[in-house]
Amino acid sequence: MSIEIRNVSKQFGEFRALRDVSLDIHSGELIALLGPSGCGKTTLLRIIAGLEVPDAGSILFSGEDTTDVHVRDRQVGFVFQHYALFRHMTVFENVAFGLRVKPRGQRPSEEQIRKKVHDLLKLVQLDWLADRFPSQLSGGQRQRIALARALAVEPKVLLLDEPFGALDAKVRKELRRWLRHLHDELHVTSIFVTHDQEEALEVADRVVVIHKGQIEQVGSPQDVWDHPASPFVYGFLGDVNLFHGRAREGEVEVEGIRIKSPEYDGVRDAKAYAYVRPHDLDVQRYAPGANIDAEGQPRGIVAQLTRAIVVGPIARLELTAADDNKLADNPASESLIEAQIPAQQFRDLGLREGETLVLTPRKARVFIEPGNGI
Numbered sequence: 001m002s003i004e005i006r007n008v009s010k011q012f013g014e015f016r017a018l019r020d021v022s023l024d025i026h027s028g029e030l031i032a033l034l035g036p037s038g039c040g041k042t043t044l045l046r047i048i049a050g051l052e053v054p055d056a057g058s059i060l061f062s063g064e065d066t067t068d069v070h071v072r073d074r075q076v077g078f079v080f081q082h083y084a085l086f087r088h089m090t091v092f093e094n095v096a097f098g099l100r101v102k103p104r105g106q107r108p109s110e111e112q113i114r115k116k117v118h119d120l121l122k123l124v125q126l127d128w129l130a131d132r133f134p135s136q137l138s139g140g141q142r143q144r145i146a147l148a149r150a151l152a153v154e155p156k157v158l159l160l161d162e163p164f165g166a167l168d169a170k171v172r173k174e175l176r177r178w179l180r181h182l183h184d185e186l187h188v189t190s191i192f193v194t195h196d197q198e199e200a201l202e203v204a205d206r207v208v209v210i211h212k213g214q215i216e217q218v219g220s221p222q223d224v225w226d227h228p229a230s231p232f233v234y235g236f237l238g239d240v241n242l243f244h245g246r247a248r249e250g251e252v253e254v255e256g257i258r259i260k261s262p263e264y265d266g267v268r269d270a271k272a273y274a275y276v277r278p279h280d281l282d283v284q285r286y287a288p289g290a291n292i293d294a295e296g297q298p299r300g301i302v303a304q305l306t307r308a309i310v311v312g313p314i315a316r317l318e319l320t321a322a323d324d325n326k327l328a329d330n331p332a333s334e335s336l337i338e339a340q341i342p343a344q345q346f347r348d349l350g351l352r353e354g355e356t357l358v359l360t361p362r363k364a365r366v367f368i369e370p371g372n373g374i
Helices: 039-050 091-100 110-123 139-152 169-186 196-204 221-226 231-236 344-351
Strands: 002-011 013-027 030-034 056-061 076-079 157-161 189-194 204-211 214-219 241-248 251-255 257-260 270-276 283-284 301-311 312-323 336-342 356-361 365-368
Touching: 002 039, 013 039, 013 056, 013 214, 030 196, 039 076, 039 157, 039 189, 039 257, 076 139, 091 110, 091 139, 110 139, 110 283, 139 157, 139 169, 169 196, 169 241, 189 196, 204 231, 214 221, 214 231, 231 270, 231 365, 251 270, 257 356, 283 336, 283 344, 301 344, 312 344, 312 356, 336 344
Parallel strands: 030 189, 030 204, 076 157, 157 189
Antiparallel strands: 002 013, 002 056, 204 214, 241 251, 241 270, 251 257, 270 365, 283 356, 301 312, 301 356, 312 336
């Protein structure tokens, strides 16, 4: 089932949760609504489910307006963060519940219910727990049972609100992989809400980044990671270093170095922000006089290594830019710089905390203040 969200707005008192949101979701797609707490993602999910009514706009399921259709008639399955299983019922009874409360004319026979429940428990790989109670299950097992219960009524749309948020990191990772595999088998149109960037990028077909009630960007996980559409998206998706500087005729000067930015050829003088991910910084030991280009400009950012964290194959470096590296007109320059290099490179260089290093951005994304200097 495809879903069309058209110009949806929602306000709670003085708080504007959603501002004129429009989005098309294709049939069989797995979509992630990603954003920080309070950005409006759960409100949008609840409006799609019919649990909230928009102040303006409409929701269409396969071309039919369902804005005023009651939640029980939308054929939507809902999975909450805290499972919402019935504690006094066994696993089997929990999954069977939605089938048993159907109107008499639509209710399957007891034999059909039994077969369907066992098939679903086998699908979520928990058929051996049919006679247990929720209190006897782990958090990950409870969440899979909640998903089986949502699927029992054969929903056309599956909605998941922070489905793995209450679980520890290892279980969350296992369930992410499992959910993606399950979706590839069932192809139910699915929308899940998360504030976990890694979760969204790993599981979804497309990621919808939401900020302050508006959609900032929609795209494949690779697309939103490689080509963030705004400073917010860049800063929200993974670790990033932010450098302040000035843009002039296709170049941005930050921390005493120049970064080519041909997209701003027409800019005469504007405040600029350069975003560089930690793994996009080349790290070398500082040698006075050896880090200057043909025009006498520094090749990189001179910084002192204040802390090194080596875990597994990656060395995470925390550095502070040297005082003479700061731009005179830039008192707000970020004090901490993060870099990531292979642990083997760190060992080969023999780096020690307190040393002076040179950081050269291999890749940077530059934004300028709108309407400034053009």
